[in-house]
C-alpha cells in the first residue's frame with residue numbers, strides 16, 4: 001500500500017523549529033509499505049526553521065502576523081497532487097499542525113488552545129477521499145482489511 005506520511009514523523013528535520021516529530025510507531029507501521037514522505041510547508045517554499053503559524057480565521061498566519069497562506073496552500077496542493085499521482089490510499093499525519101492536523105488544530109490565538117478542525121493539507125486529502133490518520137490511531141488499524 002502507498003501511504004503518505006508527514007515527513008517530520010519519519011524523523012526529517014522539517015518542523016518549524018528545525019526539529020522533527022519522529023515516531024517509532026509510525027516507522028514500524030509503514031516499514032512494509034511504500035512511503036510518500038511530504039512536508040507541505042517546505043514544499044510551499046517556507047524555510048526551516050520558520051516562525052510557527054496557525055490558521056487565523058482560516059488563513060495561515062505566522063506568530064509575527066505575516067500571512068503565509070499562499071505558501072501553505074501551494075505546498076498542500078503540491079503534496080496532494082503527488083498523493084493522487086502516486087495512488088496513495090491513506091495518510092498518516094502529524095497531529096495539531098495547521099497543515100497536517102487531521103482532527104484538531106490550534107485556534108489561531110497562539111495560546112496553545114486546540115479546537116476541532118483540520119489543517120490545510122489534511123483537509124485537501126479528505127476532500128480527495130484519501131483517508132487520514134494520526135499516530136494514535138495506528139494500533140487499532142488492521143491493514144489486512146483495508
Ligand code: SF4
Nearest residue numbers: 006008039094097100
Ligand atoms: S507541515 Fe506537516 S510534515 Fe511539515 S513539519 Fe509541519 S506537520 Fe510536519
